[in-house]
Amino acid sequence: AQSVAQPEDQVNVAEGNPLTVKCTYSVSGNPYLFWYVQYPNRGLQFLLKYITGDNLVKGSYGFEAEFNKSQTSFHLKKPSALVSDSALYFCAVSYNTNAGKSTFGDGTTLTVKP
């Protein structure tokens, strides 16, 4: 069984400030972790993934995420937020024997204010 939790429904930050969107997971076995972004009335866009190796993963649009095995977390970060980063963010988890299926969190709405 696998699950993922995004403990914050909403995150508000000021433009130029660092942002963090939190994600914790539960999976039997080694996890594969993903972040996606969704803009209104659009599909999800892939941002970055952790498979193995370096715990700090860099992705699109200046985003990065840190894998922490002991805390079973995979928080999304960006050093300096832009107003255009405002969107709905989803964390997802899969593992090696689940046929490519991912389990998605409920999403976190990020609002960046000018």
Added chain:
Amino acid sequence: DGGITQSPKYLFRKEGQNVTLSCEQNLNHDAMYWYRQDPGQGLRLIYYSQIVNDFQKGDIAEGYSVSREKKESFPLTVTSAQKNPTAFYLCASSKGQSNQPQHFGDGTRLSIL
């Protein structure tokens, strides 16, 4: 450009009517997926297919049906048995391995008349 195309963007269903949502991909992906998105509930898996002529139920398959006759196409039928079909439906595809991301279409919004 390669991608996933969902049509129509908006769809209206009358009571007791079946409707079919189209999903086509030209990414040469083996696996395809259908999700339902409701506000505040994230994505829930309806059906998925790892290979042509084969598909499996996801977490909320009741009231839905699919087919996978071609690699490129994975249509979803919302039947009259689905009592609460109003939602945003997303189709995705991937190479099929668990360490690969999914690529999504831009969705179909289904409403009841």
